[in-house]
Amino acid sequence: METVQKLYKALKNKNLIELSDIIGEECRCISNVASSLQTFYGKEQVIDFFKSIIKLLGNNFEIVFKPTTHDGTDVGVAWKLG
Numbered sequence: 001m002e003t004v005q006k007l008y009k010a011l012k013n014k015n016l017i018e019l020s021d022i023i024g025e026e027c028r029c030i031s032n033v034a035s036s037l038q039t040f041y042g043k044e045q046v047i048d049f050f051k052s053i054i055k056l057l058g059n060n061f062e063i064v065f066k067p068t069t070h071d072g073t074d075v076g077v078a079w080k081l082g
Contacts, residue, residue: 001065001073003022004063006018006022007019007022007063008062008063011050011053011061012059014054016047016051019047020047023043025042027041027042028046029045029046029049061078062077062078062079063075063076064076064077
């Protein structure tokens with residue numbers, strides 16, 4: 001949970017250096033933008049994805065934490081346009 005909060009802070013502050021420190025080399029990110037799934041593999045692709053999100057959404061988003069029934073947490077992103 002702490003790492004997700006750091007990620008949220010880095011995105012909100014548009015801090016790409018901090019974002020780079022958080023994301024691991026072997027990470028994977030799945031995006032469901034415009035009703036099509038797209039997977040990004042590795043640190044470079046994931047950072048490029050987040051750069052585009054920062055540019056597109058600015059500060060019009062929030063990360064949502066929702067506890068699950070099995071002691072876990074679902075994490076999602078909610079945004080508003082216009």
